[in-house]
Amino acid sequence: MRRFSVGMFTVLILAFVVLANSAPMGQTTAADAKKLKNPVKPTAESVAAGQKIFAKTCASCHGPAGKGDGASVKFLKPEATKPSNLSDDKWDHGSTDGEIFVVIRDGVPPKFEMKGQKGKLMDQDMWNLVNFLRSLNPKTKS
Numbered sequence: 001m002r003r004f005s006v007g008m009f010t011v012l013i014l015a016f017v018v019l020a021n022s023a024p025m026g027q028t029t030a031a032d033a034k035k036l037k038n039p040v041k042p043t044a045e046s047v048a049a050g051q052k053i054f055a056k057t058c059a060s061c062h063g064p065a066g067k068g069d070g071a072s073v074k075f076l077k078p079e080a081t082k083p084s085n086l087s088d089d090k091w092d093h094g095s096t097d098g099e100i101f102v103v104i105r106d107g108v109p110p111k112f113e114m115k116g117q118k119g120k121l122m123d124q125d126m127w128n129l130v131n132f133l134r135s136l137n138p139k140t141k142s
Contacts, residue, residue: 028102036098040127042134050132053125057117062086066136081113087136100130 028036040046055064063069066086073083084092093103104126107116117126 028106030094030099033094033099033102034096036096036101038097038101038127038130040124040131042131046128046131047135048132049125050128050130050135053121053129054132057121058129061114066133081108081111083114086133089137089139097127097130097134100133101126104129 054062054066058066059070060072061068061070061083062085063073063083068083068085070083076082091100093099093108103114104121105116105118105123108114121129
């Protein structure tokens with residue numbers, strides 16, 4: 001039977017510590033999300049495409065104007081987190097385009113009451129959605 005040396009044991013412990021303190025595989029850290037740049041220009045076409053996606057995917061919770069008053073709100077349990085008002089100046093989960101993109105893609109932890117759209121929407125669609133959300137309140141430009 002082969003024994004571990006102290007050096008090998010130390011390397012294993014260090015690897016475990018690094019992995020335990022890093023973001024889960026495939027997830028973006030908050031610092032990385034903040035640095036993400038929107039590759040899609042906020043043209044009228046992009047905003048219109050984002051608006052269509054919003055109406056189909058987001059409006060049932062966030063409401064047609066993004067005020068957090070969608071039809072599904074009345075079915076939420078009292079302890080559930082209410083959908084965010086996306087048309088105001090306050091962004092609870094980050095205000096840069098990259099942070100908004102990551103919230104759309106990955107959802108909102110820890111309970112993930114807002115599910116991520118990864119695998120349901122293409123990146124281009126999510127960036128168009130970011131551009132639409134920006135159009136709801138021009139004061140929230142990144």
